[in-house]
Amino acid sequence: DGGITQSPKYLFRKEGQNVTLSCEQNLNHDAMYWYRQDPGQGLRLIYYSQIVNDFQKGDIAEGYSVSREKKESFPLTVTSAQKNPTAFYLCASTSLSGALWTEAFFGQGTRLTVV
Amino acid sequence: ELKVEQNPLFLSMQEGKNYTIYCNYSTTSDRLYWYRQDPGKSLESLFVLLSNGAVKQEGRLMASLDTKARLSTLHITAAVHDLSATYFCAVRLISSGSARQLTFGSGTQLTVLP
Numbered sequence: 001d002g003g004i005t006q007s008p009k010y011l012f013r014k015e016g017q018n019v020t021l022s023c024e025q026n027l028n029h030d031a032m033y034w035y036r037q038d039p040g041q042g043l044r045l046i047y048y049s050q051i052v053n054d055f056q057k058g059d060i061a062e063g064y065s066v067s068r069e070k071k072e073s074f075p076l077t078v079t080s081a082q083k084n085p086t087a088f089y090l091c092a093s094t095s096l097s098g099a100l101w102t103e104a105f106f107g108q109g110t111r112l113t114v115v
Numbered sequence: 116e117l118k119v120e121q122n123p124l125f126l127s128m129q130e131g132k133n134y135t136i137y138c139n140y141s142t143t144s145d146r147l148y149w150y151r152q153d154p155g156k157s158l159e160s161l162f163v164l165l166s167n168g169a170v171k172q173e174g175r176l177m178a179s180l181d182t183k184a185r186l187s188t189l190h191i192t193a194a195v196h197d198l199s200a201t202y203f204c205a206v207r208l209i210s211s212g213s214a215r216q217l218t219f220g221s222g223t224q225l226t227v228l229p
Contacts, residue, residue: 033216040224041221041222042203042221042222043205043219045216045217048216058216088155092217103160104205104217106157108156111155
């Protein structure tokens, strides 16, 4: 079945530690996105990529980094520079082919907690 | 900068009642989306609205779009407890040379009371 897989589902980070969240899709979608959601809040865009080896900052990119070495994969690293990383992280993907750009499909999310 | 505002942010309603959630956006866009999120879960796509006057219905939910007013509504008819969730609208930002991002509203947390 096609879809987006995020892992892990739960992640705990110590102060000063970098952690990487995985996002893989087998939908053959061009664009991939990372969003952050805080309790009771909407989604805020961290980074997005519309093509391999290229990505753009979203609204809250500071303290995060990404890579897009393969079309299927868009990992997010939460660095020690991100001072308040506890949140729910959602990965999404879309096709960019004209009328096929209809909606974003979301992964199941990763809940990151600083301990 | 595209801004998307939803209201109300919180909504408690009795089973069997009708209500409407509103989504206003600030700049021209050609697609509006409604998503549902259950606590601790990901987002589930409900509706995609592509043109002015578009109306879509699924069960007790009906969504409409007025691009001239930059307004979408999500109408709930005869609410049932299973509809309790947070509902988000999202608008596609069109800007030349960039990927087509979605900008989300803050969400409406709906609680349907027995």
